Amino acid sequence: MSTDSRGAARRARGRGRYTRGVAIAIGALVVIGGAAAGTGLTQGPRATSIQQDPQAAAVQSGSRVIFTANEALTDIDPSQVTVEPATDFTLDAAGRTVGVRFPTALDADTDYTVTIDGVQGIGGGPTSTLTTSFTTPKASVLMLERDATGDDRIVSHTVGGSDGDAVFTAAQIDDFRATSAYLIATTVDGDGTMHVTVVNRGNGSTHEIALPGSGIVTGLQVSERGQLYGFTFTDANLSAAGGRENVLFTGSLASSDDPAPVVVGGSEPSIDRWRFVPETSSLLLNSFNGDLTLVDRQDPDGEVSSFGTALGIEGVARSTYTALIDRLEEGFVELDLASGEQRVLTDAHLDGDALLGHILPLPNGDTLRSYAMLEDGIPTTSRIVTMNQDGDVHDIAETEDGDVLQQVCASPSAQYIALTVSDSSGAAYDGGVQSLPEIMETRIYDAATGDEVETWDGFDISWCEVGPW
Known part of the structure; x- marks a missing residue:
């Protein structure tokens, strides 16, 4: 056989193998495609x-x-x-x-x-x-520890985990609040000058918020939505002749811009109590003359909603547009800020004489309350309970003899309840701008079981909307 003939035969055999290979590959793809289509037809969305x-x-x-x-x-x-x-x-x-x-x-x-x-x-x-x-991660909080002989500290704690790490220190810390991204603290110099400092919790950077002048800052609060802060400011030289008294200022935690006063009806009212309304840009204000108003921070010149008068604002539930208000005639009421409708709250029925001390709204519609138990009209221990809308009472904790209950509040889901107490026989007030007993501790309780799960030195726990003043 000639060389040309052998080459032609090899080429013919090659073409045959190629053709069979292509046919096999196409057949395999058809099988795979059919299987995939069959799987898609039988398994449903994913x-x-x-x-x-x-x-x-x-x-x-x-x-x-x-x-x-x-x-x-x-x-x-x-x-x-x-x-x-x-x-x-x-x-x-x-x-x-x-x-x-x-x-x-x-x-x-x-x-x-x-x-x-x-x-x-x-x-x-x-x-x-x-x-x-x-x-979900373990519950974590920030707390303020004051030190009569050294620097004050804001420390982090974790329920059932590590604790005690300082995140901010200063010679004298008066108050602080925190969001997921920022911490804001009011501090006092040796000469009594107050400062407002913001700490970025992500990178530790800080910036100072310029105050409207020389004066006193109180009522510090923050809003997770929009990362906002607010405080009331009183001029140091306030007198009968004039000056700002408890004027509310707000601003962005992310900015070092000067805070802006809250204007209602063309003026800057003196605010007794106030709250950010969760998940909104609104502020609920209770002025010194008792007016209860709702204003939108993003539209300060817009319409102001009036809800009559009130003695105080106890809180705004995290998950609802409902505030807990103290009225002169009705007592404590739940006020729907959207509709203006309100429901009068009833007192808890406890064994023995009791005097209501604290009341706060919880996300599920219940209220968290503390009652001073009375013997011959004299307060002894405090009983902390939750109460639902049907009047059912669930006991959380009771303070010990010698405890003075300073504040109660709940974790974001109300899974835990925090009690801040001082010792009635302990050291005197610490001499801060907003003074408290020198020795304070905070106890954490499981709301479902009433078990005490943690006890930490300090107060002003970050679960609370405001400090204990």
């Missing part, structure tokens, strides 16, 4: 991404778990959603996205599972289940 932030969920109301599916979905009904442990939620879904929103903060150090059953593509076909699990 999640391509799941967004969740356990850290934020444990400290803020309104956090979400967001599922994104690989195809557009039919309508999802809330009955298809299960959250374990059982937790209130709302549902929003559109196209390929399903969001499960928690109106209140979730409990700390807890395993959660969110499941959506019966999920179906908009084109029909089989259903599937979308699910995710996550664990």
Whole structure:
């Protein structure tokens, strides 16, 4: 056989192998494609991404778990959603996205599972289940420790974990508040001059907020929404001739710009008590003359909502547009800031004579209360309870003989209750601008069991909206 003939034969055999190879490859692709199509037709929609932030969920109301599916979905009904442990939620879904929103903060150090059953593509076909699990971190707080012989400290603590790390120190710290991103503190120099300092909790950088003049800062508060701060300011040279008295100033924690006074009806009113309204840009104000008004910080010249008069503001629930107000005639009421409707709160029925000391709204609609127990009309110990809207009372704790209860407040989800107490036989007031007994401690209780889980030196725990004054 000639060389040309052998070459032609090899080329023919090569073309045959190539043709058979292509046919095999195409056949394999057909099989794989058919299998994939079959899988797609039998398994139903699946999640391509799941967004969740356990850290934020444990400290803020309104956090979400967001599922994104690989195809557009039919309508999802809330009955298809299960959250374990059982937790209130709302549902929003559109196209390929399903969001499960928690109106209140979730409990700390807890395993959660969110499941959506019966999920179906908009084109029909089989259903599937979308699910995710996550664990919230342990509860953490900041607290103020004053030192009569050294620097004052703001320290961090974790329930059931590490504690005692100083995050800010100064010769004299009067008050502080904190958001997830910033810490703001009021300090006092040796000559009595006050300063307001903001600390970026992410990188430790600081900047000072310029005060309107020489004077006293009180009523420090912060808002997680928008990262805002506010305080009331009184001129050092206030006299009968004039000067600012408890004028409210607000500003951005992220900026060193001068704070702006809150203007109502063209003037700067003297404010006795006030609160940021959670998840809004509004401020609830109670002036010295008793006026109770709601103003929008972002639109200070806009319409002001008036709610009559009040003796004080006890708090605004984190997850609702509801404030707890002290009225002259009705006593304590829950005021819906959206509608103006109010509900008069009843007193707790306790064994023995008792005098109400503290009352705060909780995210679930209950109230947290302290009562001084009386013997022959004289206060002895304090009893701390929660009370629901049906009047059912749940005991949390009772102070010991010799304790003086200074403040009570709850963690973001009301999983824990904090009691700040001083010793009635301890050292005298510490001499600060807003003085308190020199020796203070804060006790943390599990709200469900009443067990005391931590005891720390200090006060002004960051769970509280305001300090204990």
